Amino acid sequence: MAEVSEQTKKQVSATEPDWSRETSKNYWNPVVRLIRSIRFYQKYQNKPFLKGLKYFGVVRYRFWSVVSGADIPLNCKIGGGLLIPHPNGIEIHPDAEIGPNCLIFQQVSIGNNGRGVPKLAGHVDLGAGTKILGDIIINNHSKIAANAVVLRNVDEYEKETGVTVK
Structure with missing residues (x-):
């Protein structure tokens, strides 16, 4: 894991939801x-x-x-402060868990691959077209690049690109 500065760690909380992210002026x-x-x-x-x-x-x-244009089930577990700038094509499994202050772009799939569903911790950023599949944990402050396919656990402050297999 790369060394992360203290200033970066303090920017967005992974535990306390920022409810202002779920508001709009219009x-x-x-x-x-x-x-x-x-x-x-x-x-x-x-x-x-x-x-x-x-x-x-x-x-x-x-x-x-x-x-x-988003498929986010009524019974899913979503932490506060969820930010979705472009909702089109987002699919979330009903049993998936999303922590506070996460960022999800368009065409993201969070789902089951036959072995369970993912759990996103706090302040996880998912790029456009990302696929998160299986019984995995994406830990705090992780960033997943656009069009990445993640099939394994991701550590804190880790950045994932491409296809990551267990």
Whole structure:
């Protein structure tokens, strides 16, 4: 692992979510609306006396999912501060876990390869077209380059390119 300066380590937290990353100054921001609809549904999914709000959350989710072009399931585990600049073509497995302050670009797949699903720790950056497959852990502050295929664990502050096999 390469030596990382203290200033780099302090820039974005891997444990404390930065909720300002999930806000927008204008109304028409499909990604922010999609993430908000997922969080809204998850807030009300286990409250039977507020069943109408749960269904309203599903309708909101479906609308913003179609508009944004992303396949992010309602029941997935997403940490706070998720940033998705271009949501088109993103696919996330329902059992995958995404830590706080992650950055995901377009056409990213986080999924199952028959051996389990991945877990992304805090502040992981995934470039466009990245495929993260299998029962692996992408540790804090890792960066995965565009069009990389990752099939093995990635250490903290590590940068991955190309195809990485166990």
